[in-house]
Amino acid sequence: xxxxxxxxxxxxxxxxxxxxxxxxxxxxxxxxxxxxxxxxxxxxxxxxxxxxxxxxxxxxxxxxxxxxxxxxxxxxxxxxxxxxxxxxxxxxxxxxxxxxxxxxxxxxxxxxxxxxxxxxxxxxxxxxxxxxxxxxxxxxxxxxxxxxxxxxxxxxxxxxxxxxxxxxxxxxxxxxxxxxxxxxxxxxxxxxxxxxxxxxxxxxxxxxxxxxxxxxxxxxxxxxxxxxxxxxxxxxxxxxxxxxxxxxxxxxxxxxxxxxxxxxxxxxxxxxxxxxxxxxxxxxxxxxxxxxxxxxxxxxxxxxxxxxxxxxxxxxxxxxxxxxxxxxxxxxxxxxxxxxxxxxxxxxxxxxxxxxxxxxxxxxxxxxxxxxxxxxxxxxxxxxxx
Amino acid sequence: xxxxxxxxxxxxxxxxxxxxxxxxxxxxxxxxxxxxxxxxxxxxxxxxxxxxxxxxxxxxxxxxxxxxxxxxxxxxxxxxxxxxxxxxxxxxxxxxxxxxxxxxxxxxxxxxxxxxxxxxxxxxxxxxxxxxxxxxxxxxxxxxxxxxxxxxxxxxxxxxxxxxxxxxxxxxxxxxxxxxxxxxxxxxxxxxxxxxxxxxxxxxxxxxxxxxxxxxxxxxxxxxxxxxxxxxxxxxxxxxxxxxxxxxxxxxxxxxxxxxxxxxxxxxxxxxxxxxxxxxxxx
Amino acid sequence: xxxxxxxxxxxxxxxxxxxxxxxxxxxxxxxxxxxxxxxxxxxxxxxxxxxxxxxxxxxxxxxxxxxxxxxxxxxxxxxxxxxxxxxxxxxxxxxxxxxxxxxxxxxxxxxxxxxxxxxxxxxxxxxxxxxxxxxxxxxxxxxxxxxxxxxxxxxxxxxxxxxxxxxxxxxxxxxxxxxxxxxxxxxxxxxxxxxxxxxxxxxxxxxxxxxxxxxxxxxxxxxxxxxxxxxxxxxxxxxxxxxxxxxxxxxxxxxxxxxxxxxxxxxxxxxx
Numbered sequence: 001x002x003x004x005x006x007x008x009x010x011x012x013x014x015x016x017x018x019x020x021x022x023x024x025x026x027x028x029x030x031x032x033x034x035x036x037x038x039x040x041x042x043x044x045x046x047x048x049x050x051x052x053x054x055x056x057x058x059x060x061x062x063x064x065x066x067x068x069x070x071x072x073x074x075x076x077x078x079x080x081x082x083x084x085x086x087x088x089x090x091x092x093x094x095x096x097x098x099x100x101x102x103x104x105x106x107x108x109x110x111x112x113x114x115x116x117x118x119x120x121x122x123x124x125x126x127x128x129x130x131x132x133x134x135x136x137x138x139x140x141x142x143x144x145x146x147x148x149x150x151x152x153x154x155x156x157x158x159x160x161x162x163x164x165x166x167x168x169x170x171x172x173x174x175x176x177x178x179x180x181x182x183x184x185x186x187x188x189x190x191x192x193x194x195x196x197x198x199x200x201x202x203x204x205x206x207x208x209x210x211x212x213x214x215x216x217x218x219x220x221x222x223x224x225x226x227x228x229x230x231x232x233x234x235x236x237x238x239x240x241x242x243x244x245x246x247x248x249x250x251x252x253x254x255x256x257x258x259x260x261x262x263x264x265x266x267x268x269x270x271x272x273x274x275x276x277x278x279x280x281x282x283x284x285x286x287x288x289x290x291x292x293x294x295x296x297x298x299x300x301x302x303x304x305x306x307x308x309x310x311x312x313x314x315x316x317x318x319x320x321x322x323x324x325x326x327x328x329x330x331x332x333x334x335x336x337x338x339x340x341x342x343x344x345x346x347x348x349x350x351x352x353x354x355x356x357x358x359x360x361x362x363x364x365x366x367x368x369x370x371x372x373x374x375x376x377x378x379x380x381x382x383x384x385x386x
Numbered sequence: 387x388x389x390x391x392x393x394x395x396x397x398x399x400x401x402x403x404x405x406x407x408x409x410x411x412x413x414x415x416x417x418x419x420x421x422x423x424x425x426x427x428x429x430x431x432x433x434x435x436x437x438x439x440x441x442x443x444x445x446x447x448x449x450x451x452x453x454x455x456x457x458x459x460x461x462x463x464x465x466x467x468x469x470x471x472x473x474x475x476x477x478x479x480x481x482x483x484x485x486x487x488x489x490x491x492x493x494x495x496x497x498x499x500x501x502x503x504x505x506x507x508x509x510x511x512x513x514x515x516x517x518x519x520x521x522x523x524x525x526x527x528x529x530x531x532x533x534x535x536x537x538x539x540x541x542x543x544x545x546x547x548x549x550x551x552x553x554x555x556x557x558x559x560x561x562x563x564x565x566x567x568x569x570x571x572x573x574x575x576x577x578x579x580x581x582x583x584x585x586x587x588x589x590x591x592x593x594x595x596x597x598x599x600x601x602x603x604x605x606x607x608x609x610x611x612x613x614x615x616x617x618x619x620x621x622x623x624x625x626x627x628x629x630x631x632x633x634x635x636x637x638x639x640x641x642x643x644x645x646x647x648x649x650x651x652x653x654x655x656x657x658x659x660x661x662x663x664x665x666x667x668x669x
Numbered sequence: 670x671x672x673x674x675x676x677x678x679x680x681x682x683x684x685x686x687x688x689x690x691x692x693x694x695x696x697x698x699x700x701x702x703x704x705x706x707x708x709x710x711x712x713x714x715x716x717x718x719x720x721x722x723x724x725x726x727x728x729x730x731x732x733x734x735x736x737x738x739x740x741x742x743x744x745x746x747x748x749x750x751x752x753x754x755x756x757x758x759x760x761x762x763x764x765x766x767x768x769x770x771x772x773x774x775x776x777x778x779x780x781x782x783x784x785x786x787x788x789x790x791x792x793x794x795x796x797x798x799x800x801x802x803x804x805x806x807x808x809x810x811x812x813x814x815x816x817x818x819x820x821x822x823x824x825x826x827x828x829x830x831x832x833x834x835x836x837x838x839x840x841x842x843x844x845x846x847x848x849x850x851x852x853x854x855x856x857x858x859x860x861x862x863x864x865x866x867x868x869x870x871x872x873x874x875x876x877x878x879x880x881x882x883x884x885x886x887x888x889x890x891x892x893x894x895x896x897x898x899x900x901x902x903x904x905x906x907x908x909x910x911x912x913x914x915x916x917x918x919x920x921x922x923x924x925x926x927x928x929x930x931x932x933x934x935x936x937x938x939x940x941x
Contacts, residue, residue: 066891091718091893094901099627106427106629108783108808111891128426201526207612208627248529248611261510261528305891372426377628378443384623385447385615389750392851396747397759399740400822404762407819411781412765415773418780465677472674485674487926492681494922495688496880498899499915503684506691543681601770603883618772618883625776625887635780638773649768 065309066091068101068115070296071252072271075329082316088309096251097208098371105130105301112301113310116166119154119295120210120366126157132300134161138311141318143338151295151335154365163297164318167332169269170355170363171211171292174253175199176263178281188218188287192242194264200245204265207251209380210366211266211292212239218289225367232379239383249384257282273331273352284352286359293363295335412642419635427629437636444637447620448644450606454531454616455599458538459592465539466546466591471580473547474554475562486551490544497541501608504540508533508609529611537605542598546591553587554580589656593649600645617641685919692912709913719914722898726879729810729894733817734874740818741825742867746859748826749833766823775887778816782808782888808890816888817878824877825870832866833859 065088079090093112095101098121104110106128117125125131136142142164144152155163175185181198185191195203205212214224216235226232247262256262257275267275272284298314300307316322320338327334327343333353334340340348347353370376419437421429473485492500506512508527517525527533557580565575603618612619617637624634692710696703713719748759769777786806797803840862844854882896889897895914902911 089717091721093893097627099629103427103626103629107625107779108786108890111809124426243613246611246613248613250612256509259509259511374423374628374630377630381620381623381628382443384612385444385620389851393747393751396743397751397755400744400826401759403740403815403819403822404766407778407815408762408766410785411774411777412769414781414784415777468670468673469677472670476670477674488678489681491919491923491926492685493880494876495685495915495919496882496896496899498882498896498903499688499911500684502903502911503687506687507684540680540684543677597768597770601772601883603772618770621772621776625779631780634776638776642769642773645768645770646765 061086061088061308061312062306063087064089064091065113065306065313066093066111067313068093068095068104068110068112070095070116072254072274073116073330073332075325078317078322078325081322082313085316086309086312088306088312090313097206098210099208099377102128102130102371110301111305113304113306114298114313115301116296117163117299118366119297120368121371122154122163122297122299123157123368124371125299125301126162130302131162132302132304132307134164134300135311136161139164139315139318141315141320143336146337148335148337154295155297155299163299164314165335166296166298166317167327167330167334168293168295169332170286170360171215171266171268171294172272172284172286173215174257174265174267174272174275174282174284176257176260176279176282179263185283185285186288188215188289188291191264191285191287192216192219192238195242196245199264202247202261202263203242203245204248204250204253204256204262205246206266207249207384209376210370212249212383213376213379214366214370215266215287215291218287218291221289224290224292224364225370227369227373227376229375232375236379236383239379240386243383243386269333269353270331273350276352277331286355286363288359288362290362290364293360293365295365415635415638418631419639421632421635423630423632427631429631429635437633438640440633441636441640444617444620447615447617448640450531450615451600451602451617452644454534454538454614455596455602458535458542458599459596461535462539462542462546462595463588463592466543467550467584467588470547470550470554470584470587474551474557475559475580489547493544497604498608500540501537501605504533504537504609508536528609529613531610531614533609534606534614537609538599538602541605542595545594545598549590549594550584550587553584557583585656585659593652596652597645597649600641600648688912689916689919692909692916694909694912696909709909710917713910713913713917716910718893718898719895719910722893722895725810725892726895729813729817729885730875730878733814733821733878734871736814736818737821737825737874738867738871741822741870742829742863744822745826745829745833746855746863748830763823763826766820767827771820771881771883774816774820775884778812778884779808779887782812808888809892810889812888812890813885813892813894816884817874817881820884821874821877825867825874828870828873829863829866832863836862 067090069092071094074092079092083089095104098118101115101117102121102124105112105115105125117131122131147165151168152165155161155165173185173191177185179199179202180194183190183194185194191203205215213232213235216238217224217226217231219238220231220234222228222231222234226235248256250256253262253265253267254271254275257265258279267284269284272282275282276284298317300310300314304310317326318336320336320342323334323336323339324342327339327347331353334343417431418429420433420435422432422434422436424430469489473482473489477485505528508514510526510528512527514525514527517523561579562575565579566572570578601618602616603622606614606616606619607622621634621637621641624630624637691702693705693707694702695706695708744759748756786808790805793806794803836859840858841854844858845851849857880896881894882900885894885897886900893901895918899911899914902908
């Protein structure tokens with residue numbers, strides 16, 4: 001390719017301008033190709049105020065920001081747009097559980113700038129001094145009044161804001177109905193009974209304590225968050241009994257469900273939505289006994305190496321236009337009214353994202369105590385090593 | 387500079403390195419193994435044997451490791467030996483190097499990616515679908531001990547082939563000729579000459595593979611679906627999920643002790659075997 | 670025999686074939702083939718984090734292999750001339766270093782260093798002159814290189830010592846009888862003899878470090894090496910991009926191997 005930054009024909013210039021107007025090339029590309037970038041930069045330096053102001057001047061926030069998050073949880077195009085707007089590249093580190101994130105932060109030097117803790121973990125992060133209080137003035141896109149407080153309140157501890165809501169969701173199970181023999185699955189009792197019956201060898205459970213133990217507790221009608229020794233002993237017995245019938249213990253269940261190796265799995269809203277969209281026989285079920293209702297947040301860990309970029313990224317992700325694209329990609333419901341105003345009607349009425357009120361009422365938020373309870377941690381480990 | 391001073395100077399960097407990066411971390415692990423779990427995770431210094439008393443809770447992990455590691459080592463040996471023998475004795479010398487290199491090439495793709503290929507092969511749409519098609523129905527391979535064993539053999543085969551190849555390659559081919567000239571049957575030649583001479587290679591290969599298997603974590607995690615649990619998996623879980631550093635340290639110390647004892651006994655045995663075979667040594 | 674060997678090669682290459690095949694998959698999901706495409710190669714090459722991870726891996730592998738070969742060779746040479754307790758201690762250290770599973774090295778290094786850093790950082794902050802932010806010791810490239818070097822050093826010592834022990838002592842003695850300085854003897858007699866072993870140690874170290882996942886998983890802090898990147902992407906669901914990365918690493922290694930072979934052949938011809 002020749003050096004077309006210096007010379008560009010009239011025709012080529014018009015073509016590029018047309019493409020830019022259509023939106024098929026970015027502003028940066030247009031300015032670079034046409035050489036206008038250099039020109040405006042020089043003029044902009046000479047005449048202050050002439051340079052169009054982007055949200056952030058490139059270089060202001062550094063060239064990178066590191067995000068620790070969950071699987072299948074973002075629209076990659078949004079990160080590209082962020083890089084375009086700020087010059088900072090987004091590195092995405094994917095984790096399998098809150099326990100793992102906490103362990104990594106406790107061991108020090110995670111190097112993350114932004115992470116995505118779930119509601120029940122935030123008080124622990126505060127008491128362990130692992131989370132940075134947020135300066136709202138640096139998050140102009142954050143409008144607390146637009147959020148359903150149910151999914152936003154865990155972000156504040158003792159009146160101080162530590163985390164802003166990302167999205168919320170439920171934990172139910174996905175089941176491939178072509179293998180259930182017409183049996184209508186509605187409860188956690190169905191889940192565990194079928195695991196040990198006709199779905200033997202085809203069921204997956206999560207690889208962390210909260211939901212796997214919690215949903216076993218639900219079989220007996222106990223609280224999802226129980227730390228009662230007798231109740232945990234019952235759950236342990238159920239888990240150990242069902243272990244020979246499990247296909248796998250893993251939080252990465254989409255590939256196995258898609259390939260047909262697994263027929264049923266504990267499942268989060270968004271994965272349920274993604275699976276159901278592609279394979280309609282896979283249905284998402286919330287147990288009538290209840291289960292988990294959760295809300296994920298954006299937060300900044302103590303000692304984040306790129307603090308400015310962290311604020312910039314969170315603020316960017318809170319932009320309703322950006323957030324709406326996120327929801328369309330990941331299929332989890334947002335608690336932000338501004339975002340929901342931009343979403344198609346059918347998504348807002350989707351029964352997977354927005355379950356019926358009576359099912360929703362039976363759900364519980366995870367309790368902070370489960371995260372640090374040594375008995376639950378050890379029970380999970382015993383179950384896995386059994 | 388005296389000889390002595392020079393030696394000290396030459397040893398200083400390695401010595402310091404071992405001190406800071408080996409002895410110090412191991413000491414910390416040993417100290418922590420007598421500690422207690424802190425409320426939110428981590429460790430509180432203490433002196434208690436509670437963690438060691440709790441070890442039976444990981445008995446299955448130790449049992450899995452102590453059965454699948456020797457089985458895996460043995461299986462690799464059985465598969466690797468004929469190949470090494472073929473390469474060293476039978477193969478056309480022109481092709482020898484190429485064939486040998488071809489054994490290591492798969493090693494250059496990350497074990498992670500290779501294991502994922504096996505997930506596909508052993509998964510429902512791979513081999514079982516093929517078996518189904520020829521009439522053998524309902525075979526399930528992925529997430530079983532068998533899958534883990536296949537992954538183990540696949541991952542460590544080259545480590546077994548190489549040392550055996552080296553020891554067989556050094557073997558003087560005239561010995562084999564002499565043996566058959568004297569009327570020995572091929573099997574007798576193999577058992578009385580080839581096999582004893584390749585014992586050092588077998589010993590090295592087995593030790594390499596066994597050591598790596600004892601600390602294995604990835605293959606059981608990927609091909610065992612979290613159901614085939616090794617001590618390595620228990621350790622990762624204790625440090626990265628339940629954050630029980632004290633108990634994790636105790637498990638780590640136990641694993642190291644088990645290994646040191648097993649490997650030391652093993653080396654003694656091999657040495658004795660080597661000593662009793664001195665009669666055939668030609669070197 | 671030949672048939673058996675072919676079977677083993679098929680066993681070794683079948684999964685590699687699958688990886689290469691799926692790297693050209695047009696579709697996104699790794700379990701279905703949906704036509705031919707090379708787009709994933711472009712995606713992998715233009716992904717800055719793949720490139721960053723590759724760079725980190727190369728840097729770590731090169732630095733630790735270099736340090737390990739240097740210090741390991743020095744130690745091996747010195748140990749050759751020593752007897753007594755120092756030698757016994759070193760023998761034990763080397764034995765322990767190669768015997769301990771990588772996972773224990775990773776965990777021990779992590780909790781050992783984190784504990785030490787927690788003690789040192791406040792001290793460092795209190796004695797730091799001026800009012801700039803004091804440096805903070807953290808897990809990262811340094812701890813990763815240090816952990817790899819420790820383990821690889823033991824490997825290099827073993828390899829070089831095997832070579833040294835097979836070496837004719839008369840050579841070095843002759844050299845010093847001829848009034849060569851100890852360094853001169855080393856440079857002109859010992860080094861050329863052990864060089865193949867040092868080189869082998871370096872290459873082996875490089876390979877080990879480049880492919881290591883388990884130690885890096887614990888001690889790399891916020892750094893991402895290529896195996897860590899692959900691991901964390903695989904959790905996002907295997908895309909053909911990962912297969913493309915694997916295929917490219919394989920192809921580059923093969924090209925390097927063939928090139929080395931050709932260079933060696935040429936060298937042989939010249940020396941004949």
